[in-house]
Amino acid sequence: MFFKYLIPFATVVALLGCGGHRSSEATEARTGVVTDSLGIIHPDYAKGFNVSYQDDMVLLNINDPENKEAEQFHFALTDKYFSGMLPEGYIRINIPVESAICMTSLQLSNFLKLDIPEKVVGITSTRHLHNVKMNEQLKKGQTHKIGIEGNFDNEVIMAINPDVIFISPFKRGGYDAIRNVDIPMIPHLGYKELTPLGQAEWIKVIGLLTGKAADANLEFAGIEKRYNDLKAMVDTVSYRPTVFSGEMRGGNWYAVGGKSFLAQLFRDAGGDYFLKDNNESGGVTLDYETVYTNAAHADYWRIVNSFDGDYNYNVLKEQDNRYTDFDAWKKHGVIYCNMKEVPFYERMPVEPEVVLSDFIHVFHPDILPDHEPSYYHLLEK
Template sequence: MIIFFREGYSILSKPEDLPVHFIFNQEKLSGEKVMVLRSFLGALALSLFFAGCQSGTEKNPVEELFGSQQPDSVYTPSYAKGFSIAYFDDLKLVHIADPWDSTAVGDYVLVGDEQTADRYKNSEIPFVEYPVKSWGAFSSTQVVFAEKIGELKSLKCVAEPHYISNTFVQQQLQKGHIRDVGLASAADVEVLLASAPQFVFVSPFKDNRYGTLKEAGLLLINDCGYLETTPLGRAEWIVFFGAFFDQEEKAAGLFSEIASSYNSIRKEVENSSSTPSVLTGTLFNDVWYIPSGDSYMAAYFKDAGTKYAYGDKPGTGSLALDFETVFNDFRKSDYWLITVNHDGRFTKEDFLQMDDRYGDFEAFQGNQVVFSNTAYSMFFERGIVEPDVVLKDLVACFHPEIYPDYELVYFEFLNE
């Protein structure tokens, strides 16, 4: 759980530009509705935040700070499930759900200007002041989020920069203004400390690989967006990200445009008379990892108007199968979607060199293999933040009659 604050903070000024769930302007409501709204928000936020943070019978720091105070407004994501934001006067309270233990006590961060922070200096909750002067990113997606809301200049360190395509970041790395801390799972503590970030966004692991960094006194902010199971759910984490930089208005506006575009494309697919079948993935060390029915990719397949044979398989992760099982269930699929990381042009011959049995699938024989060469496409970097573009790519491939003149961005057909 994270807390932000700022003296005289006003959340947003253009309600018509935001989803309905972003409730913030009570002046537009009648007195009776305001009372009902405040009562509802108070019950909702306090039950989510205080009860979720309670450890045994001990009073937790959040309750110590807020007491029985009710929030003025709450941002409850429309698609993301891993975070929410409550606003208390000049304070912002952001809840980050533990992805593996719903009963676990979260982390808390108090964010604000120095003068206001002095009022809460005795709180047990650590804080970060904004405007942010220095921060770190362990994921290329976080860099894309920062680029979109205009917050790259304060970035001081990154992990695995070879996955980052942003020109400004690469230039700053060469100049030494941004430091390379190495692998996200085994970052160089000395380089991190020398970078002096106010906080570092990390993607949490179930086995908690960041103990050494915490022991060194670094403030780590868990970015759980990659665990969301829908494309819009992952993209909505830009609002969470923006909150650290006091940029909710811009982030929420950007996401509103993304969601509107995505849903518009999805509606166009609903009018299509065809429902092509689709296969995805390839063998890795003799195991074929294929998405379960409640997974991120399965959501894409559904929204793209396809028939996915494992769409009814429960689970949000992947199924580990052998070649024979996949071949029996997907041999006649109309399309085959894959991602590869290949140096140079990826061809049919390259594909068959991976496993010559791939040539026995009808999608391969009919030139209906759709691939993204992630060595160049930036699918894993920008695709998370542009789910509407990814969906339009898929629809253009699976339903060519809908977008006959569309130029693909992340994917292409394996025709060579």
């Protein structure tokens, strides 16, 4: 039976402590079987996907969270015995998916959070890969490197022959080169969500596709509760420190816009982002003078990079002496994450509440005085 992997509704009540009653007829109309479950997927924060249930299939619709006019993608999820008609414009995907290629660490983070790394049979970069299971799979040949964006190895991909390939179609990915391998490509657009919870909620898409919808709902419910509980702790703070982000590279300063999920994280942590009035949601390229004008007296400076050795204020000075003009450098207000030391990209997307705790601990140490940083810490020397 198509929905055999769903958990009975009574389990939901017991696990989440929520009440309510739904008749068998109403349930049957929604799922095609006389049962309800925690496995029903519904996005509450994510703007890039929606799900509807029919008698013998689930319709998954994916769109750009930032641009409703951009290309949309439609998938009909069925079991392998399905022989009916698909809605016009829908691509059939047999579920549960047993093998997949991930093009980004954000996609991989969903599989790792659901504890199903064995379903990931191909990845691109392993540069910042910390997960023990994934590294073991690579060593044993259970997971393969498929090349890099724009230079994928089609022979390796065809030899792996995964059920699906997850892509980021609005990035430069060189996906045209692999369209002829005849493997369904499913966009994973969590990276375009404008809120941390919206990005984390894409775990439900992976749960739906892999038969782990109930697990995904439970995982996200925990993330959501912890995040919102923390956010409520700083909602009424009287002082909101200013924070800026990014570094100079090749003569330009790279940051993110004021509508990005990172800017939202700063706000939820009780801070003010230096570009809070900016209306862009993605990356922004600035000149040094613009950054200095807006951030010279900011309290904190957030930096993420990959560095060998002890990253400190002298290293920043050596990289660009102009950094010493910022109050955040002078007063030791740099919030730092070294991707060589922490599994930033493979875990951070599904742990926004942990990142939020790190920022709250810095911005308002009296609120979380005993917090142990996981991703970001304040540079002391």
